[in-house]
Amino acid sequence: MTAAPPAIPQPPHAGRPPVALTIAGSDPSGGAGIQADLKTFSALGAYGTSVITALTAQNTTGVTGIQLIPATFVTEQLQTLVADVRIDAIKIGMLATREVADAVADFLRANPHDVVVLDPVMVATSGDRLLTKEAVEAIRRLLPLAGLVTPNVDEAADLLDAEPATDVAGLVEQARAIVELGARRVLVKGGHLADQRTAIDVFIGDGVEEVLSGPRIDTSNTHGTGCTLSSAIAALRARDPDWLAATAAAKQWLTSAIAAADLLDIGKGHGPVHHFHQWWDQPAG
Numbered sequence: 001m002t003a004a005p006p007a008i009p010q011p012p013h014a015g016r017p018p019v020a021l022t023i024a025g026s027d028p029s030g031g032a033g034i035q036a037d038l039k040t041f042s043a044l045g046a047y048g049t050s051v052i053t054a055l056t057a058q059n060t061t062g063v064t065g066i067q068l069i070p071a072t073f074v075t076e077q078l079q080t081l082v083a084d085v086r087i088d089a090i091k092i093g094m095l096a097t098r099e100v101a102d103a104v105a106d107f108l109r110a111n112p113h114d115v116v117v118l119d120p121v122m123v124a125t126s127g128d129r130l131l132t133k134e135a136v137e138a139i140r141r142l143l144p145l146a147g148l149v150t151p152n153v154d155e156a157a158d159l160l161d162a163e164p165a166t167d168v169a170g171l172v173e174q175a176r177a178i179v180e181l182g183a184r185r186v187l188v189k190g191g192h193l194a195d196q197r198t199a200i201d202v203f204i205g206d207g208v209e210e211v212l213s214g215p216r217i218d219t220s221n222t223h224g225t226g227c228t229l230s231s232a233i234a235a236l237r238a239r240d241p242d243w244l245a246a247t248a249a250a251k252q253w254l255t256s257a258i259a260a261a262d263l264l265d266i267g268k269g270h271g272p273v274h275h276f277h278q279w280w281d282q283p284a285g
Contacts, residue, residue: 017045017046017047018045018046018047018088018089018235018238018239019046019047019048019049019085019086019087019088019089019238020037020041020046020047020048020049020087020088020089020090020091020231020234020235020238021048021049021050021051021081021087021089021090021091022034022037022038022041022048022049022050022051022090022091022092022093022231022234023050023051023053023074023078023090023091023092023093023095023104024037024050024052024053024091024092024093024094024121024227025052025053025054025055025056025066025093025094025096025121026052026054026055026056027056027058027224028056028057028058028059029058029059029060029223029266029267029272030266030272031060031223031224031266031270031271031272031273032223032224032226032227032228032272033056033093033094033224033227034050034052034093036224036227036228036231036272036275037050037091037093037227037228037231038050039228039275039276040227040228040231040232040235040275041231041234041235042275043275043276043278043279044232044235044236044253045235045239046088046089046234046235046238049081049085049087051074051077051078051081052069052074052077053068053069053074053093053094053095053096053100053104054066054067054068054069054094054096054100055067055069059267059269060223060266060267060268060269060270060271060272061267061268061269061270062269066096068096068097068100069100070099071097071099071100071102071103072103074100074103074104075103075106075107078104078107078111079107082111087113088115088238089113089115089116089117089234089235089237089238090108090113090115090116090117090234091116091117091119091230091231091233091234092104092116092117092118092119092142092146093119093121093227093230093231094121095121095135095138095139096135097134097135098134098135098137098138100135101135101138101139101141101142102138102141104142105138105141105142105145108142108145109145112145113147114147115147115234115237115238116145116146116147116148117146117147117148117149117150117230117231117233117234117237118139118142118143118145118146118148118149118150118230119149119150119151119226119227119229119230120139120149120150120151120155120158120159121155121226121227122136122154122155122158136158136159139159140159140181140182143159143178143181143182143183144182144183144184146183146184147184147185147237147243148184148185148186148187148205148233148237148243148247149178149183149185149186149187150186150187150189150226150229150230150233151178151186151188151189152188152189152190152191152226153165153171153188153189153190153191153193156171156174156175156178156188157174159178159181160174160177160178160181162174162177165188165190165193166193167193168190168193168200168202168211171188171190171193171200171201171202172202172204172209172211174188175187175188175202175203175204175209176204179204179205184205185203185204185205185206185243186202186203186204186205187201187202187203187212187233187247188201188202189201189226189229190202191216191222191225197215197216198213198214198215198216199213199214199215199216199217199255200212200213201213201251203244203247205243205244206243206244208244210244212247212248212251214251214252214255215255217255217258217259217261219258219259219261219262220269220270220271221258221261221262221264221266221270221271221272221273222258222261222270222273223267223269223270223271223272223273224272224273225254225258225273228254228257228273228275229250229251229254232250232253232254233246233247233250235250236249236250254273256277256278257273257274257275257277258273258274259277260273260274260277261273261274263277
C-alpha cells in the first residue's frame with residue numbers, strides 16, 4: 001500500500017522550487033547532519049544544496065572521529081555556491097570550531113539573508129561533543145545573524161553558561177535570555193526534559209511567546225532529530241513568511257517522521273527518523 005504524498009505548499013515562484021542550503025557536518029550513517037538535511041529538504045519540496053564544515057566517522061552508536069574542514073575552504077565553498085545558485089533559505093548546523101563559526105558569520109554579514117535557521121549543534125544524541133568549548137562564544141556572535149535559533153535544553157544552557165532547564169517555565173526563561181543575547185527568534189526544544197508525556201518546545205519572537213506541544217513517541221530511533229527539525233523549518237519558511245507557522249508545521253512533520261522511524265531498522269543504536277515516511281511504500285496493516 002502506498003502512502004499519499006504530503007501536501008506540499010506551492011513554491012513562491014511558479015515553475016521552480018525554493019533552494020535551501022545546509023551548512024553542516026557529514027554523517028556517514030545518514031541520520032543527521034548534511035545527509036539528514038538534504039533528505040528533509042527533498043521530502044518537503046525544496047532543492048537542497050550543501051557546504052560541508054566537518055567530516056565525521058560515526059554510526060548510530062556514536063562518533064569515533066572528526067576531520068575538520070579548514071575555515072578558508074568553508075568560505076570558498078560558500079562563495080562559489082552563491083556566485084551561481086540562488087539561495088532561498090539557509091540552515092546552519094555543526095560548525096565545530098571557532099574559526100569555522102567566524103567564517104560563516106563573516107559570510108552572513110557579507111550576504112545577509114532573512115531565512116537563516118541556526119541549530120547550535122554541540123553534542124550528538126550519543127553524547128559525543130561536536131563543538132569545541134572555544135567555539136561557543138563564536139556561536140553567540142552568530143545569534144543576531146539568524147532568523148531563528150533552535151537549541152535543545154543542553155545547548156541553551158551552554159549558550160547561557162547556565163544549568164539546563166528542568167521544566168517548561170525554565171524553557172521559557174532560557175528562551176527569553178537567548179533573545180536578550182541578541183537572537184531575533186528562538187525555539188528552545190524540550191525533548192530532553194525528563195518525565196514529560198508530551199514533547200514541549202518554546203517559541204519566542206515577533207512579539208509572541210508560544211508553547212508548542214506534541215506527543216512523545218516511544219522509540220529510541222531519534223538520531224538527527226535536531227538537524228531534521230531545523231532543516232524542516234528552513235524548507236517550510238522558504239514558502240511561508242510566518243516563522244511560527246513554519247516552525248509548528250515542521251514540528252508536526254517531524255513527529256510523524258519519528259513515529260515511523262522503527263520501520264527503517266537502521267543500525268544497533270539510536271536509528272534515524274523516517275524522513276520519507278509520507279513518500280515510501282508502507283507495509284499493509
